Amino acid sequence: MKRARQLLSRYGGRWALGLLLTLGAVLYPLDYWTSHTIERQDTIIADLRVRLEPFEPDKAIVIVDIDSKSLNEVGRFPWSRNIMARLVDQLTGHYGAGAVGFDVSFPEPDTSSGYAELERLAGRELKNVPALQRELAQLKPQLDYDGMFADALRGQPVVLGFNISSDQAKGVLPAPLFTTDFLNGREGRAYSAKGYEANIAQLQGAARGAGIFTATTDADGVVRSSPVLFQIGDGYYPSLSLATLAAFLDAKAVNPVMHGTVDTLSDSDKQASAFDTIQMFTRKAGRVVFPVGEAMISTVQFRGRGGPQGGAFPYVSAADVLAGRVAQEVLEGAIVLVGTTAPGLQDLRATPVNAEYPGVEIHANMIKSMLDGRFKTRHWSAQVVEAGLVGAVGVVLALALAVLTPAWSVLLAACAFLACGAFNYYMYTQQDMILNVFICLLLVASLFVLNLAWGYFFEFRKGRALVSRFGQYVAPELVAQMAEDPQAYNxxxxxxxxxxxxxxxxxxxxxxxxxxxxxxxxxxxxxxxxxxxxxxxxxxxxxxxxxxxxxxxxxxxxxxxxxxxxxxxxxxxxxxxxxxxxxxxxxxxxxxxxxxxxxxxxxxxxxxxxxxxxxxxxxxxxxxxxxxxxxxxxxxxxxxxxxxxxxxxxxxxxxxxxxxxxxxxxxxxxxxxxxxxxxxxxxxAPGVLDELAQWEAALALVRAQQWDAAQPAIEALAAAHPARGLYALYLQRIAHYRAHPPGSEWDGVTSFDTK
CATH class of the missing domain: 3.30.70.1230 (Nucleotide cyclase, GGDEF domain)
Incomplete structure (x- = not known):
């Protein structure tokens, strides 16, 4: 008892304050209080975690890139639909791609062939020319570019892309995966949109399906997650990645799965958070299941730095596909995504791994995660795990740091810091579980600083150290000023x-x-x-x-x-x-x-x-x-x-x-x-300001290359002030410029090639 009283007397204050800090930290992951600063730091750590995770290149997903080379060989984008038809024929017919997804939409008819204008003339001004009617009938298959593209799409595992919008309904939507009727009164909250910019009916009717390629960004403009399902009206529509995978696996149905059954769920559980899985019933692979996050949005698992040189997926130029220059084994049986990395086509996104990440590769990463059945998700139990970790680390450190020597305190705090980070990284890479860790790291640092500072004359020691470190640099009166508030200087x-x-x-x-x-x-x-x-x-x-x-x-x-x-x-x-x-x-x-x-x-x-x-x-x-x-x-x-x-x-x-x-x-x-x-x-001194005015006028004449006017003005200044080397320098320059005129594009700048 005496020993216990001695320990409480000596360390009780530190223990109490340390446990109080721990309690406050435990309440954070349980949502009893919030902090934008901590949230921001967790975002920074999450971005670092994404960049650190190793990856293996995946040849099953190939990106056909409308790159600068393609634009140089084929022409500026958008290309006419006859070219797109050739691209589809090459991918599906010649190369035998398993599925093709276009990260491109076609919301308007292609009139670039001029056929529509010829047809108008034949129906009006030239309707009495029978020969024209016959020629048009023969030319239509060659000039109806949309028809050619539709013919290429028909019967092939090709998915078109389309965009969502807040203020218009353009084009034709594909058939929804399911409607609100399927949910049987349950709330299936998903990324919602009022409008859309879809594809024209002729193309949409011929394609296997369509998926939404809209990118969603966080408040800082960075893409970190992507919706798997979108809601437009009463219908639920797939993302481009989900639609492409469904075409590849020849899916018969796609729908979400809830925890338990309707009868076993409470009213509060019949919410969007109850949906945690998407299932596909396919002809090729049977039932395929993968998890989704809240509101059917999943974290993107970025692999590599992105792009042709730094990504996990092979890139081939669309020009090479059109010309048949790509090796057969690269595209045969592969999931192909057609997109662009050309800077002018505006499909580069800011991501945790690269500020200019190809948007098409975001869809490739999502498809890879779906194929593997693995997504990085923040499970419903994440808050409990975080609170438990914070509590355990905090209690151990609060009790131990108070009694340890400074050297052992540093070692224990460092080990706790590294252990928190390692556990977080393990859960992310091995268990696919997203956990926040900054509050735990902050607690470790706070407890360490608390115990290190306790018992010391903190301000005095800090002030004396400040005087010692800065005294040789700054004036004594400034050192005294700094010592009055040492925390403000470091x-x-x-x-x-x-x-x-x-x-x-x-x-x-x-x-x-x-x-x-x-x-x-x-x-x-x-x-x-x-x-x-x-x-x-x-x-x-x-x-x-x-x-x-x-x-x-x-x-x-x-x-x-x-x-x-x-x-x-x-x-x-x-x-x-x-x-x-x-x-x-x-x-x-x-x-x-x-x-x-x-x-x-x-x-x-x-x-x-x-x-x-x-x-x-x-x-x-x-x-x-x-x-x-x-x-x-x-x-x-x-x-x-x-x-x-x-x-x-x-x-x-x-x-x-x-x-x-x-x-x-x-x-x-x-x-x-x-x-x-x-x-x-x-x-x-008197006359200095007048001399300055004369010099400024003379300098302006020099820069205007008016040598005849500048020279006498500077000579007059040099005569009045013979010790001023500046005037002699400019007289030498004028003589040089007379002999070697600098030209009309001279900017008046003197370049120095040496230090």
């Missing part, structure tokens, strides 16, 4: 709008050759100290790293600033002033001159703790970072100390700017405008 990777800066010493190799090792060390230390103080102390930047004599910094992380671009530009101007002061001191010591170039750019960047197991750093990466580095490198080309990207210039309108050029840097295709910041307009 070193995890994320994407943010930031501003990055790169600084480099001009001619550092020459400088290093002119100084002794001791002098060089002091030279660099003084320079880096001044630059680092300007970055951290004055404008709260984050010092990223030193790269030899270069400095990298950024603004906007870990502490977010809405004016990160303005802070970076102000820092760049301050650093140029600091470099000038240092240069005066260095020259007085007899040291080489100090000049620096600075590149600044803003944009979306990845920021976080990055590196290897050996060494890591809190840094930024991305295209915007690379552009900032390129801008630092090209400052010397334009004779300026600072070069800034267009995004930074837009984000810092409080400064006056001189546009330098439109450039295309190495590694990027799109040109960007680059600018030189001059400072706040109110602080500029």
């Amino acid at each position: 070193m995890d990777g994320e994407s943010r709008e930031l501003t990055v800066m790169f600084v480099d010493v001009r001619g550092f190799t020459t400088i290093s050759e002119g100084l002794s090792p001791k002098e060089l060390r002091e030279y660099i230390n003084l320079y880096l100290t001044a630059m680092s103080e300007d970055i951290r102390s004055r404008h709260q930047g984050t010092l990223d790293k030193y790269i030899g004599d270069a400095v990298m910094a950024f603004w906007g992380a870990p502490v977010s600033f809405p004016d990160h671009a303005g802070r970076a530009v102000a820092t760049a101007l301050l650093m140029q002033d600091s470099a000038a002061r240092l240069n005066t001191d260095f020259l007085a010591r007899g040291w080489p001159e100090l000049k620096i170039g600075i590149g600044v750019n803003s944009g979306l960047m990845h920021v976080g703790d990055m590196g290897s197991a050996i060494r890591r750093a809190y840094t930024v990466m991305g295209d915007a970072v690379n552009l900032g580095a390129r801008l630092e490198g090209i400052t010397k080309v334009y004779g300026v100390g600072i070069a800034v990207g267009a995004a930074t210039r837009l984000a810092a309108p409080e400064f006056a700017w001189r546009e330098l050029d439109l450039v295309r840097v190495k590694g990027k295709n799109e040109p960007v405008a680059i600018f030189e910041p001059l400072g706040k307009p109110a602080a500029l």
Whole structure:
């Protein structure tokens, strides 16, 4: 008893909180509470589970693909019905396909032969021309394309496709599989539609049947399931996959099966959820049974990535079928689905395995599941299994984690996490049972964190760790601010709008050759100290790293600033002033001159703790970072100390700017405008704004290729400001363009092929 009291005193609080968390988690699969976030995570896990399941290629189902090759050889789609007739003749007559399903509908007559117009003329304007009447009678078999297609369909195991609609009834429906009368008063809830776009009567009457190929999507636009039966009015109609399989097996009847009998079912059970099976009575295979989900919708078991190269089913080009180039054994006796992967024909769907998955292959996967008699289903007992698993895992962890050391807690939690995932995957792959697992994983993580944090001064330890990790990167006052709310900051990777800066010493190799090792060390230390103080102390930047004599910094992380671009530009101007002061001191010591170039750019960047197991750093990466580095490198080309990207210039309108050029840097295709910041307009020397206006007018003349007007304008600027290397550069360019005109398509962009 004493030992029990000691355990309760020491661990009772943790046990009680852990069991309370477990109880809350158990109530989730029993529908006592819901969470869209958890549902979304379960969807993500389900998609991953689909992608991980292995598959074997199946040659019994073949997709005849109306692909780009077919469009090039035969012509644009839709093809005339005489071509479709030839395709059917080839598949059924020449190759002996077991069944053919068209993932295509034919809701309107084919008038492409011109026969209808000839018939109209013969009945009106040319009705008194007997020869025409005779010729038409002879030509009709050759020009009645719908008749030719119907003749090809007649007596063959060919199924046409059709679509459902909400606002029209077009074409002729096939005979329903069964009607509401068959249900004998029971509710047979299925995917319902008010209208349809079916096939013309001539074709529908000749075909073995028809199936609906409409794709159903989840809220995120992804196809994960497919109805097996659809309800239109009082009739129930098959999906294209079910209709094609029925034709292949020569089915006599298809209907749903309920749990038990009508007499044994309660009123609440006489609902759609009671239907869990579809049965077919066939001449070839006897009684065929396969399960369906609620509302007669089944989860699609996607096999492979889809398409000719990544799917589980062989693809052959429709052009090759028409030309007889396909090997006989590929199509003989196979279930053939005619569809398209050509991008312009709009039959590519977003699925868990591929964002551009051929719609026809969805039907192939459904047929494969029907043939195997196996569907991934969420059985009525799934909630009970989930609640039992969550309860068992939660109780074990709640009791055990409280008494284990941190190392053993990590091991137990990891094992529980993996065991939950493995059990879920086993039930999916081996038992075809769909179970949700995220609530169980979330409970494992929650119990682990609860017990790890218990007993520690969490906020204190977190704050102290934060100061230790970020103190070398950011200003002390920012570290103090972060320590006040440590949960709001971490070193995890994320994407943010930031501003990055790169600084480099001009001619550092020459400088290093002119100084002794001791002098060089002091030279660099003084320079880096001044630059680092300007970055951290004055404008709260984050010092990223030193790269030899270069400095990298950024603004906007870990502490977010809405004016990160303005802070970076102000820092760049301050650093140029600091470099000038240092240069005066260095020259007085007899040291080489100090000049620096600075590149600044803003944009979306990845920021976080990055590196290897050996060494890591809190840094930024991305295209915007690379552009900032390129801008630092090209400052010397334009004779300026600072070069800034267009995004930074837009984000810092409080400064006056001189546009330098439109450039295309190495590694990027799109040109960007680059600018030189001059400072706040109110602080500029007299005449600077007038000089800017003159330069902008001259630059516009250069881009308009008006060399005669641009040259004197820039010469006047160069004479007034002889130290400005930018003007000399553009005078050289004008001379070059006069000798080598860039042409009317010149976009004014300067390309840099080096970093």
